Amino acid sequence: MRPGRAASGTVLAGLVAFGLLSAGCATGGTGTRDEGPAGSQPVAQITPQASPSGTAKATRRIDSVRLLKNDPKVGERVKEALEPCAGKTYPVDTSYGSLTGGPAADVVVNVMSCADSVGLGTYAYRAGEDGSYENVFTVEVPAVYGTIDRGDLVVTTQVYGEDDPMAYPSGSEVVTYRWADDRFTEHDRVHNDFSRGYTGAGDLSVPTEPEDPGGQPDPGRN
Numbered sequence: 001m002r003p004g005r006a007a008s009g010t011v012l013a014g015l016v017a018f019g020l021l022s023a024g025c026a027t028g029g030t031g032t033r034d035e036g037p038a039g040s041q042p043v044a045q046i047t048p049q050a051s052p053s054g055t056a057k058a059t060r061r062i063d064s065v066r067l068l069k070n071d072p073k074v075g076e077r078v079k080e081a082l083e084p085c086a087g088k089t090y091p092v093d094t095s096y097g098s099l100t101g102g103p104a105a106d107v108v109v110n111v112m113s114c115a116d117s118v119g120l121g122t123y124a125y126r127a128g129e130d131g132s133y134e135n136v137f138t139v140e141v142p143a144v145y146g147t148i149d150r151g152d153l154v155v156t157t158q159v160y161g162e163d164d165p166m167a168y169p170s171g172s173e174v175v176t177y178r179w180a181d182d183r184f185t186e187h188d189r190v191h192n193d194f195s196r197g198y199t200g201a202g203d204l205s206v207p208t209e210p211e212d213p214g215g216q217p218d219p220g221r222n
Contacts, residue, residue: 059105060127064094067125068109073135078111078121085114097148100136100179102127108146108153122146124153124184137177137184143169153177153184159191170194 065082068074085091091112099106104127111121122144124137139146143158154176158169176188 059096060131062094062107062125062133064092064107064109065090067107067133068092068111068123071123071135073138074121074123075140078140081111081113081120083114091117095146095148098151099124099148099153100126103129106148107133108148110145118142119144119157122155149176151178152187153179168194170196 068082069079082090082092091114093110093112095108096105097108099108106127107125109123109125110119111123112119120142121138121140123135124146125133126136127133137146137153139155139157141157142160144155145157146153146155148154154174156172156174159171159173160166161170164170171191171193174190174192175186177184178187
């Protein structure tokens with residue numbers, strides 16, 4: 001799910017099956033998380049584009065779907081979701097930016113469900129000198145989305161209580177990771193509790209006035 005507290009009413013259908021197989025983020029779930037050093041095997045070869053400014057790092061436009069499908073760190077359930085949603089459009093968002101100080105822009109890829117754009121996995125790739133990309137960060141849990149923010153990797157996950165409908169999480173965890181010593185380490189964590197008054201979690205209907213037992217109009221009402 002893209003960052004934000006409200007999800008569409010149709011989230012329920014797209015996320016329930018995946019959520020049953022993945023633990024929620026709020027209680028230390030069992031989702032895969034890899035914050036260690038990059039693996040030794042490149043997952044793709046990309047032809048670099050020249051930097052127009054001559055000083056900024058080159059941005060290599062990549063085939064994100066191919067990168068994910070060739071990456072052994074991407075889970076099989078996520079790979080199964082890598083099918084076109086409509087026509088040739090895949091449920092993948094790709095961001096380019098500076099995260100690790102490599103020779104070219106790093107890449108953050110988010111995989112979502114087709115029906116509801118609910119996040120299924122977030123991955124960060126570091127560019128190599130030879131044009132290859134290596135997976136240096138993986139998290140696969142329901143309703144996850146990663147972004148690049150001023151050199152940091154920011155990962156947001158929705159938090160669900162035991163009785164929460166999928167459309168209305170109880171809150172969110174926003175974790176900021178920073179690259180140091182060839183790995184991402186947690187730099188900051190923010191937990192948000194969402195107001196239940198706006199989620200339909202309780203009975204917010206306005207009570208109606210009881211009718212007069214005798215069926216006569218109330219003299220105090222016009």
